[in-house]
Amino acid sequence: MHSIRAMPERTEEAIRKRLERLRERLGAEPDEGWLFARIAAEVAERRLALGLSQSDLARLVGTTQSAIARLERGGRPPRIDTLLRIADALDCELLVQLRPRTEA
Numbered sequence: 001m002h003s004i005r006a007m008p009e010r011t012e013e014a015i016r017k018r019l020e021r022l023r024e025r026l027g028a029e030p031d032e033g034w035l036f037a038r039i040a041a042e043v044a045e046r047r048l049a050l051g052l053s054q055s056d057l058a059r060l061v062g063t064t065q066s067a068i069a070r071l072e073r074g075g076r077p078p079r080i081d082t083l084l085r086i087a088d089a090l091d092c093e094l095l096v097q098l099r100p101r102t103e104a
Contacts, residue, residue: 040074060089
């Protein structure tokens, strides 16, 4: 089972502010970073909902805390195998869709 520990209030507030910035980006016109910003926000929200720290999630995934932090900041796009391990650790399904573009 996941280890759950209380996070300092300042840390939670910083994470919530980052999530808000990611949500603002999601409201903008979709670009190539839009998908990764959405995934980053969902990972961070689910991690917080489970009471996991970035280090806890990193241990479950088999990666480093800094890699989780980069993902949650919307930095470098993660590899699909990493996303699959994250989804498993967060007890989620990873859904990827391919849809035809609509013509203007």
